[in-house]
Amino acid sequence: MTTPTCRACGTNLEHTLVDLGLSPLANSYVPLVHKSDTDPAYPLHARVCDQCFLVQVDDVVPPSDIFSHYAYFSSYSSSWVEHARKYCASATERLGLNDKSFVVEVASNDGYLLQHFVANSVPVLGVEPAANVAAEAEKKGVRSLVAFFGKETAENIVAEHGHADLTAANNVLAHVPDINDFVSGFAAILKDVGVSTFEFPHLLNLLEKTQFDTIYHEHFSYLSLYAVEKCFAANGLKVFDVEELPTHGGSLRVWAQKTVGTRPETDRLNAVRAKESDAGIATLSCYEGFETKVQAIRDSLLAFLKKAKLDGKTVAGYGAAAKGNTLLNYCGVGTDLIDFVVDANPHKQNTFLPGSRIPVHAPDMLKERKPDYVLILPWNLQNEIMESVGYIRDWGGQFLVAVPEVTVLR
Numbered sequence: 001m002t003t004p005t006c007r008a009c010g011t012n013l014e015h016t017l018v019d020l021g022l023s024p025l026a027n028s029y030v031p032l033v034h035k036s037d038t039d040p041a042y043p044l045h046a047r048v049c050d051q052c053f054l055v056q057v058d059d060v061v062p063p064s065d066i067f068s069h070y071a072y073f074s075s076y077s078s079s080w081v082e083h084a085r086k087y088c089a090s091a092t093e094r095l096g097l098n099d100k101s102f103v104v105e106v107a108s109n110d111g112y113l114l115q116h117f118v119a120n121s122v123p124v125l126g127v128e129p130a131a132n133v134a135a136e137a138e139k140k141g142v143r144s145l146v147a148f149f150g151k152e153t154a155e156n157i158v159a160e161h162g163h164a165d166l167t168a169a170n171n172v173l174a175h176v177p178d179i180n181d182f183v184s185g186f187a188a189i190l191k192d193v194g195v196s197t198f199e200f201p202h203l204l205n206l207l208e209k210t211q212f213d214t215i216y217h218e219h220f221s222y223l224s225l226y227a228v229e230k231c232f233a234a235n236g237l238k239v240f241d242v243e244e245l246p247t248h249g250g251s252l253r254v255w256a257q258k259t260v261g262t263r264p265e266t267d268r269l270n271a272v273r274a275k276e277s278d279a280g281i282a283t284l285s286c287y288e289g290f291e292t293k294v295q296a297i298r299d300s301l302l303a304f305l306k307k308a309k310l311d312g313k314t315v316a317g318y319g320a321a322a323k324g325n326t327l328l329n330y331c332g333v334g335t336d337l338i339d340f341v342v343d344a345n346p347h348k349q350n351t352f353l354p355g356s357r358i359p360v361h362a363p364d365m366l367k368e369r370k371p372d373y374v375l376i377l378p379w380n381l382q383n384e385i386m387e388s389v390g391y392i393r394d395w396g397g398q399f400l401v402a403v404p405e406v407t408v409l410r
Contacts (some may be wrong), residue, residue, distance in 0.1 A: 026322035030053030107172035154185035187236030191212030324377025
């Protein structure tokens with residue numbers, strides 16, 4: 001077997017972060033009619049580049065198999081829509097955006113973000129590879145192009161619409177196998193004075209909080225500021241500011257410009273650089289021991305669920321999230337330990353989770369079945385979820401999370 005190479009710098013990848021074994025695609029929910037089919041499973045092995053320190057998984061399936069018809073609709077999370085609204089207001093003020101500006105969002109999903117610019121008469125274009133999701137954005141008045149983004153797509157957009165004042169790319173930088181072509185697209189589409197923002201879960205949090213369930217095939221890369229700056233520098237961009245965000249268990253919002261840009265670097269950028277340096281992000285020792293911590297979470301969750309079963313307690317899950325599917329499949333949890341999962345997204349209801357084959361229902365199933373425990377799978381939304389279905393406490397139900405450690409939430 002040939003040694004895989006780094007998708008950013010081409011170095012041989014000889015260092016493992018964690019090997020999660022074989023796993024199905026995390027967002028490939030199984031229709032009821034395919035209940036008896038076998039889910040294809042692929043290696044899920046995260047490696048560390050010892051040169052640019054990009055953490056990455058192997059390419060096992062083409063992006064078109066994952067993203068051309070997608071089950072994730074951003075607008076089903078009210079907190080995420082509000083997060084997007086605040087960003088739009090802040091960016092509009094910071095950059096002086098108006099009806100003469102042009103904003104492009106890559107991975108624009110169902111218009112959850114660009115709708116806020118549209119409401120303020122700022123011209124927009126969404127680039128979204130999933131046609132079923134882009135159709136929902138169009139209903140919100142968000143002009144959308146169904147395409148994968150890269151340098152060629154960027155050049156086509158410039159030819160038709162001109163250069164952009166602002167581009168946004170939220171939680172998509174990790175989703176592209178050819179990260180160099182993707183990043184160079186932003187250098188191509190921006191005005192010389194334009195700005196690109198990127199949001200992504202911060203690798204430092206994944207490491208420190210053992211957020212291994214955020215590793216799945218759709219996430220090709222796991223990003224530190226260090227690795228991002230190296231990749232950007234090679235592809236025509238440079239970072240001038242960064243914000244630390246609470247979203248997705250701790251994210252960064254990077255503000256970048258073309259290499260000819262003159263915006264000064266901020267104290268916030270230097271602070272995050274220093275934080276990563278103090279953690280040793282560019283040393284292999286920073287990544288050692290992670291797999292052992294992951295195994296401890298697996299063993300702890302299985303022990304809890306098996307004891308609950310022996311005690312006659314029932315367990316349900318909340319949130320048919322991709323991270324939940326990584327957790328359940330790595331731990332080997334199925335309907336023997338978790339009866340069902342509920343999700344507010346109707347596109348996921350009346351399906352089975354891939355691999356575990358746990359059925360997905362609407363949240364009302366909690367009232368009908370009254371489980372003793374509800375395992376919150378998208379732990380990054382635990383406050384929102386605990387508020388929306390807090391009625392489980394009426395029958396003594398309790399909430400539970402597994403990451404960073406198995407905890408019953410009081």
